[in-house]
Amino acid sequence: xxxxxxxxxxxxxxxxxxxxxxxxxxxxxxxxxxxxxxxxxxxxxxxxxxxxxxxxxxxxxxxxxxxxxxxxxxxxxxxxxxxxxxxxxxxxxxxxxxxxxxxxxxxxxxxxxxxxxxxxxxxxxxxxxxxxxxxxxxxxxxxxxxxxxxxxxxxxxxxxxxxxxxxxxxxxxxxxxxxxxxxxxxxxxxxxxxxxxxxxxxxxxxxxxxxxxxxxxxxxxxxxxxxxxxxxxx
Amino acid sequence: xxxxxxxxxxxxxxxxxxxxxxxxxxxxxxxxxxxxxxxxxxxxxxxxxxxxxxxxxxxxxxxxxxxxxxxxxxxxxxxxxxxxxxxxxxxxxxxxxxxxxxxxxxxxxx
Numbered sequence: 001x002x003x004x005x006x007x008x009x010x011x012x013x014x015x016x017x018x019x020x021x022x023x024x025x026x027x028x029x030x031x032x033x034x035x036x037x038x039x040x041x042x043x044x045x046x047x048x049x050x051x052x053x054x055x056x057x058x059x060x061x062x063x064x065x066x067x068x069x070x071x072x073x074x075x076x077x078x079x080x081x082x083x084x085x086x087x088x089x090x091x092x093x094x095x096x097x098x099x100x101x102x103x104x105x106x107x108x109x110x111x112x113x114x115x116x117x118x119x120x121x122x123x124x125x126x127x128x129x130x131x132x133x134x135x136x137x138x139x140x141x142x143x144x145x146x147x148x149x150x151x152x153x154x155x156x157x158x159x160x161x162x163x164x165x166x167x168x169x170x171x172x173x174x175x176x177x178x179x180x181x182x183x184x185x186x187x188x189x190x191x192x193x194x195x196x197x198x199x200x201x202x203x204x205x206x207x208x209x210x211x212x213x214x215x216x217x218x219x220x221x222x223x224x225x226x227x228x229x230x231x232x233x234x
Numbered sequence: 235x236x237x238x239x240x241x242x243x244x245x246x247x248x249x250x251x252x253x254x255x256x257x258x259x260x261x262x263x264x265x266x267x268x269x270x271x272x273x274x275x276x277x278x279x280x281x282x283x284x285x286x287x288x289x290x291x292x293x294x295x296x297x298x299x300x301x302x303x304x305x306x307x308x309x310x311x312x313x314x315x316x317x318x319x320x321x322x323x324x325x326x327x328x329x330x331x332x333x334x335x336x337x338x339x340x341x342x343x344x
């Protein structure tokens with residue numbers, strides 16, 4: 001069945017080159033398949049030859065995949081920019097809920113560990129503030145960039161800057177979450193697991209999940225950059 | 235040269251109304267009097283890029299052939315962007331026209 005094979009082989013090659021972004025890969029495959037069958041239907045030449053021509057006129061799947069990958073990369077970067085701010089807001093809410101809980105229960109740190117708590121509290125505050133400032137900067141920078149035409153040196157530079165800004169935001173947020181975790185451990189030292197300790201534990205879990213989500217998203221950018229660069233090398 | 239104006243060409247092709255990729259390519263060929271015979275594959279990444287930029291919106295529809303196809307349409311921002319690009323292009327084209335007016339091919343002195 002060479003007839004069915006020409007187009008499906010081409011679509012397989014294109015979809016496989018875009019496998020790093022499954023939803024894009026599926027969408028491109030469907031769109032291109034529809035296009036190629038339209039071309040075949042409009043061609044006057046015999047079916048097999050029409051399919052070969054349709055595929056040849058459409059272009060090299062690797063080159064096209066690289067062009068789609070650039071758009072996918074721009075989308076992922078923008079998503080991470082928005083995620084940064086949402087995650088920071090979520091962490092802030094979890095932090096505030098915990099502090100309000102301690103205040104409501106008049107649950108303070110014991111005298112002997114209060115100086116250590118003050119130092120860790122300062123690290124927490126400053127690292128969180130830095131993550132907010134750099135995060136807002138990252139969102140503004142990413143939002144101001146135009147969708148690139150190609151994976152050229154200008155776009156690579158732009159991506160590098162976005163990546164560093166996102167990574168710095170996440171790094172400061174992680175320092176803040178670690179500080180919060182340490183403070184929570186100090187606060188709950190000796191306390192038994194009960195309804196009283198539930199909110200601090202849940203709020204810490206939320207903060208850790210938020211930081212983990214950001215790390216995962218940034219890893220996604222790095223993965224797409226590598227995949228796009230690999231497409232251009234082939 | 236054509237590549238540098240691909241976005242404007244695609245936006246212009248969609249100014250007549252929503253269309254899928256194949257119809258966009260056909261419209262470009264028709265409206266350019268067959269002068270613009272773009273490599274077909276290059277139009278799709280451009281459609282995706284313009285959608286990401288908010289100049290196009292798209293949705294799936296089922297064609298008569300029962301195949302699913304993605305139909306693109308200009309957004310309000312897309313209409314504005316096309317109008318801006320058209321104005322810039324007309325200015326540029328008039329300036330080049332004025333510049334070339336009256337010029338003759340250069341002849342090497344005997």
